[in-house]
Amino acid sequence: MHRRHFLGASLAAGFAALGLGGCGTARPLRFGIHPWIGYEPIYLAEEFGWLPSAVALEKGSSALDSMELLKSGGIDGAALTLDEAIRVHVAGTRLMVVGVTNVSVGADVLVVRQEIKNLDQLRGRRIGVEMSGVSGTLLLNLLNLAGIPRDEVTLVDLPMDEHVSAWRQGEVDAAACYEPTASVLQSLGGVRLFDSSQLPETIFDVLVVTRQFADLEPDAVRALLEGHFAGLRHLVRNPYDSVYRVATRQGISTAAVRSALASVMLPDLASNQRYLARNGRIERVARDLSEMLAREGMIPRALRVDRFCNSDFLPRSVA
């Protein structure tokens, strides 16, 4: 269960069939996307007609859809978390990170029972976590940071939608999760001990395209990024409009949208340039992350590419 699933579950099915068969002479970029605050700029761009016909959105309900389609060749690119992108890449579909949509600054949380006061007290505890998701990344990083060896905690691999019941039944002492699960657990007496804001610039959501497509149709990739940054400008610069639209799409309140926005950092064009630079943050994080995932046996091998990201497709400026 991937976290993005929660946010988009209600709308996903309706859009799933749309977005295929773009027009134009060149082959359109079939781009997998699912509801998540970081991907909202692309939805907004589509809503306002800022995506050219060279980009056809393939709307799924969760990252799983996009990952499966990427592996089967059904789409040419997708919005994913960095670890998801690494998984797909290592599984054989060679990818390239062409944009960073958001950096998690608190969206991913470790909620603990009240008696746990600090990270060190996690030793010997049972921690519920969806290891195949981004929470796994959070937890692994957290344990690293706290210097707790893996065998000193018991990791209970739980899909996100089972966290609440497991908590209630006392099966776990802590849960690595994200909104809205985190808020539910807090209302059940849980305490936010740690969140991704304490792991600066570590948990990324990115836009990836297959290397094959990028070689074939670089202009379509540029068009996607131009649309993303136009949507991002609207999202950030005119929240008086965008929060309502996001809330409408995700079926949540504007207040929830605002708090979701607060839990992510949406890097602008300049930040993207910085993140995607050669030996930039994404490159280093992706390498470290892939090594960690490989160490944990969650992926068969670490990344073995010269460059996992490419800033060449970013627009020169945002109109």
Next chain:
Amino acid sequence: MKGWLLGYLAFAALSLAFPASVFAQGFQELRFGVYAYRPDSIIQERYQPLADYLSGRIGIPVKLQVLGQEEMSQALASNQLDFFLTNPSQFMVIRSERSLTGVLATLVRKHGEVATASLGGVIFTTPDRDDITGLADIQGTTIASPGRHFLGGFQAQALELKEAGVDVFRDNRIKLVRSHDRVLRAVLTGNAEVGFVRTGILEELIAREPTLADRIRILNRQNLVGFPYVVSTRLYPEWPVAALPHVTSDIVRRVASALFAIEEDYPAALSAGIAGFAPPADYQSVEYVARELRIEPYDQLPTLTWAELIRQYWAWLVAILILVLLLIGAMLWLGRKKRELATEQLRLRRLILSWPQPMLMLADGEFVDGNRAAVELLGFSVPKSLLGKDIAAFSPGLQPDGQVSRQKMQKLLSQVRQGEVAQVEWAFLRSDGSQIWVDMTLAPVHEKGDAQPYVLCSWYNITRRKEAEQRLRLAASVFDNAREAIFITDLRGLVIDVNDAYREITGRARADAIGRLPPLPLEEGIGVFSSARTAGFWSGEFVGKRRDGERFNMALTISGVRDEQGAISHFMGIFSDITRLKAQEKELRTMAHYDALTHLPNRVLFADRMSQVMAQARRQDDLLAVVYIDLDQFKPVNDAYGHKAGDELLVEVANRMRAELREEDTLARLGGDEFAALIVNISDPAVLENLLVRLLHAVSLPVPIAGGVVQVSASIGYTLYPQAQELDGDQLLRQADQAMYQAKQQGRNRYCGFAGAEA
């Protein structure tokens, strides 16, 4: 409720304690302008509590001024206002005209229980207008709007329409009716087909008059969860409150804090229908709308002066200038090159056209081009006569080697198409029917893109050479086949070449003959060549010697062969074997001058000899005698023994007489039995008489003839020369004859001299 009550009390207390002027550094009252987006009275009524609240909170009376757009502009221009609350578009205009301190706060409106700091535009029509269902249908309709500087009443809608492809400034008639209420009225009364109002207006009006909801229809309705109003456009931040620059920061701070302090349940908020004020919003999106629509303050595009342009883009301009100059230079250069090329081409064409050697171009075997020489060679006057025809058309049916012209040419052309250069001698038939020979060269000219190569065809007229060759062949044939021997020598007389007849006549092999002297008599050889050299030729007859030593007569002509300068370079000799001719000639000559029987000179030769010796005698003062001899009794012998015996007798007698005479003397038979003798150098008459006696004796001796022996005698008369008078030969002979007759008279077998001969 307690809060504002306390505020009022505090205000009252302070007002009592200090005169107004003391408050806030000289502000006796603060003038708070509120834009009348609805009828003045409504705004006045709604916002007066807010003014009162502010008065209470900051301790200075706040005077509410509800103003229309122009009124507000005028009031601002004359600093009649200290704060104002207006729509974002209006704020943009004001901010562009005056330096404001920025937005203090943004209004948060409240509808029912829902608060929002966003506003948008509503587009509506009446329900009976079925034809207007989407944004695109609005094109061409009459639109009612409160004014252009209304964000929710005009600009928000205009932007949506623009993005939907409808330019309201161009495509629509817009009625600016100054307030939202009038927009509704205009649409309901049919004065306008479509109305633009800001969000919230309709809800307010419907609350007052619920039937209104059924009389209007919203267009492009946006589904925005959590937004309390119907809306047709995207949303923008609500109205800003701004302070003018002359207001001190202290007052600004106090007003701002008072505004932020407003709670939803304050009378000021309830009356105005607001939830309070939020921190200043980002009005960039409003600015964007105005820019997109080119509406004030962005209605004028900044004019770019040349100076600015040059200052900013001088590097580009210089680069472009250089490029343009380079381009012009390149074009001029290219133009010149092109002209040069054309001139060159013309020159080459003229050269080819007037080139004396015929040249033509063939395509697919047919002439496509040709120069003047080619046309003239074939006897035509214009090139058109040649074009489109093939070579065989100007050739005899058969070439001299026996091949059919057309087939031969096809073979050649296929050879040339494979890239070879063909050279061949070719016979052409000129237009006048005469035949000419050319040495023809065919060469492929490959041009890219040509399916078949062009063939360059050049002719070299070799007719004269051919004719010369024919003459030479003829001459060689004559040389070889002549019956006369022909030899050619160099200037020294050494043989260079000889023909077959030469070999036959001289019996010398060619190899033996060449390099040697021709068979000329040694003593004459040099003279022959020198006379041939001076006179051009020499001819003569002489005796040559064959290889085997046999002599032969030859008639030779030697001519000098002259070179181009007219100098003799060779000699050519022609001779024939005339040995047989010579023999015949000699025989004929003998027959004319000698007696066939006795081989003695006959009368003719005798006369000739006589005149010779007579002349000699005269010159040398010699004495000669002419003797006339007649045989006696010859006839009976002839009769008795026959003519044959007679002839034998005559021969024997003649031989005997001849034997008696000296070598220098001449004996001739004049005919029959008559002989004559010339006796020269008679030194003494006795010698003569002695001779005559011997003659008589010789004749009179018996002669054995067939069948017997006969004996005859002779009667001899003689005369002498010279005599006293000049005599000719005939006269002398006649004298001798007379003397002989006298001897006959005197009894035969004697001699008798002509009387009177001694002078």
